[in-house]
Amino acid sequence: MFPSHALEIPESIHASSEPVISIANLNHYYGQGSLRKQVLFEINLQIQRGEIIIMTGPSGSGKTTLLTLMGSLRSAQTGSLSILGQELLNASREQMTLARRNIGYIFQAHNLLNFLTVYQNVEMALEIHDITAAEADDRIRHVLTAVGLAHRMDYYPSDLSGGQKQRVAIARALVSQPKIILADEPTAALDKKSGRDVVEIMEKLAKEQGCTILLVTHDNRILDLADRIIYMEDGYLVDRSDSEAIAS
Numbered sequence: 001m002f003p004s005h006a007l008e009i010p011e012s013i014h015a016s017s018e019p020v021i022s023i024a025n026l027n028h029y030y031g032q033g034s035l036r037k038q039v040l041f042e043i044n045l046q047i048q049r050g051e052i053i054i055m056t057g058p059s060g061s062g063k064t065t066l067l068t069l070m071g072s073l074r075s076a077q078t079g080s081l082s083i084l085g086q087e088l089l090n091a092s093r094e095q096m097t098l099a100r101r102n103i104g105y106i107f108q109a110h111n112l113l114n115f116l117t118v119y120q121n122v123e124m125a126l127e128i129h130d131i132t133a134a135e136a137d138d139r140i141r142h143v144l145t146a147v148g149l150a151h152r153m154d155y156y157p158s159d160l161s162g163g164q165k166q167r168v169a170i171a172r173a174l175v176s177q178p179k180i181i182l183a184d185e186p187t188a189a190l191d192k193k194s195g196r197d198v199v200e201i202m203e204k205l206a207k208e209q210g211c212t213i214l215l216v217t218h219d220n221r222i223l224d225l226a227d228r229i230i231y232m233e234d235g236y237l238v239d240r241s242d243s244e245a246i247a248s
């Protein structure tokens, strides 16, 4: 177990002048030998502190692969991938683990534990962090109130709607006050209103905490919530700031 401050973040990152995520000439391959297949091609991307970025593009274009690389959930193979000033190319397992301490993850399948209450599901995300029980309790109550679930803390996930479960997942990702939130299709199972609600809650909390959000989605209904939209096609990244270009 490592204390939460174990990954030293360079001062320059706090000063917000340096990108939180910096990727240069990143290529990625799956498989070996004759089955080896390139899925990411020469990706270059810089994301600044506090930015809300939506990544979209056709199925199979490489979005999840890129997201898991940025999340330190998969090892980079070539190029450069720097998260909060830490290079992840050739990083050790320990460095990868430490990088993950600064990242909150939200996935479509929210992976809540059904035998734990809402409060306990959120509490789990703090277990590896070096804070007192009183501070943990404060943070859990604050974040659950912020996502509108103060009255559901003692419920089990099976008693919640899809949108409420996704809000628990957001609370769990944000309670440790990560510098970066990575979300993969967080609105996929939700109706339009619940989908916008969860993204708006993520935005509000992230702005409060100065956190950067990268969200992968096929959901055109939330594109307007982004500061910047990036588009992935056949393993290449196309940076387009105008969402109408994507819809066309």
Ligand SMILES: Nc1ncnc2c1ncn2[C@@H]1O[C@H](COP(=O)(O)OP(=O)(O)OP(=O)(O)O)[C@@H](O)[C@H]1O
Pocket (backbone or CB within 6 Å): 030, 031, 039, 057, 058, 059, 060, 061, 062, 063, 064, 065, 066
């Ligand atoms: N573990 C794996 N082993 C081999 N190939 C993989 C693996 N994971 C993904 N791929 C392939 O890599 C390519 C990119 O997949 P990826 O899941 O990153 O795309 P995506 O844009 O996230 O797709 P979707 O929107 O459907 O989730 C696809 O051709 C996929 O079949």
